[in-house]
Amino acid sequence: MLKKLLIASFSAAILVATGTGLWVWQGFQTLEKPVALDEPVLFSVPSGAAFSQIARMLEREELVDQSLWLRLHGRLYPDQARIQAGEYEFTDGMTPLDMVAAMVSGDTKHWSVQFIEGWTFSDMRAALARTERLEQVTKDWTDDEIMAAVGAEGEHPEGRFFPDTYLFTSTETDLDLLKRAFNTMSAVLEEEWAGREEGLPYDTPYEALIMASIVERETGAPYEREQVAGVFVRRLQKGMRLQTDPTVIYGMGDKYQGRIGSRDLRTHTPYNTYRIDGLPPTPIALPGREAIHAALNPDDGNALYFVARGDGTHKFSRTLAEHQKAVREFQLNRRKDYRSSPATQSDEDNGSGDQ
DSSP, X not given: OHHHHXXXXXXXXXXXXXXXXXXXXXXXXXXXXXXXXXXXXXXEEOTTOOHHHHXXXXXXXXXXXXXHHHHHHHHHOGGGGOOOOEEEEEOTTOOHHHHHHHHHHTOOOOEEEEOOTTOOHHHHHHHHHTOTTOBOSSTTOOHHHXXXXXXXXXXXXXXXXXXXXXEEOTTOBHHHHHHHHXXXXXXXXXXXXXXXXXXXXXXXXXXXXXXXXXXXXXXXXXXXXXXXXXXXXXHHHTTOOOOOHHHHHHXXXXXXXXXXXXXXXXXXXXXXXXXXXXXXXXXXXXXXXXXXXXXXXXXXXXXXXXXXXXXXXXXXXXXXXXXXXXXXXXXXXXXXXXXXXXXXXXXXXXXXXBO
């Protein structure tokens, strides 16, 4: 009888152990089961959160069936439980273990903001202010406060930030992006300055940056950048005024409503290159690498003038007479009131660029 009882007890223990083992095995198997999601889910991991806390959060979000198995997994494999803070995107077909791997590796969700070549710093700040998911810490700051924060206290912000597409996570701020754009521009300018041609009329990289911003605003045709830069460099070398409309427009500020009048050209501002000699005091826009390269490696032709053809490209001329002929061909016949830099002023007022 006792023998039968022992055998029965042992058999029962085997059954219990087998059942328990099967239950545990099935539980851990759920961690490798793909999760069905109708659309991507954003999951936020707070800083300092424990793995067990994250497991329970995943259960509440119905991303795991039972957090018990995930918590046990974390205890068995502590290296796979070192989750990093941030916001993660989980998609259809991922398993709970896939989600954990993403959080351990720090593969957080990224968003983007784009700064366009030719934008002003004001345009750039406006783009940052309307960017969702980006913490705004500089919204009420002055430009001077921003420049101090990026390490350039007392400097003018225009043109000092590199135009590009910047990725960011939910843990970053607008100031973080400003610092990245500022440092990138500094690095690009330093690199391009080191490879500059000799004999250019710039004493500092900053002067080259000013020229690059003008080149950026003067043409939308990439292959013309070196030609435009060449015209302006030769004018500087000859002591001629730049007489380029984009600088006038920048100096007008909010007064500019889409057209430059004769009075605007006669008004003296630090940016009116029809009235000042040399370069304006600061850049007028965000120049891209290509414009910076063009300013430091200009075309070595002989043109001193150019005028818009009306199709986004320009006609370059060596002499004032050639230029005036081009203006009559491409501008005055097309729009009588169009302002072309060199065509409608006296010889000493005649310039190079166009609106």
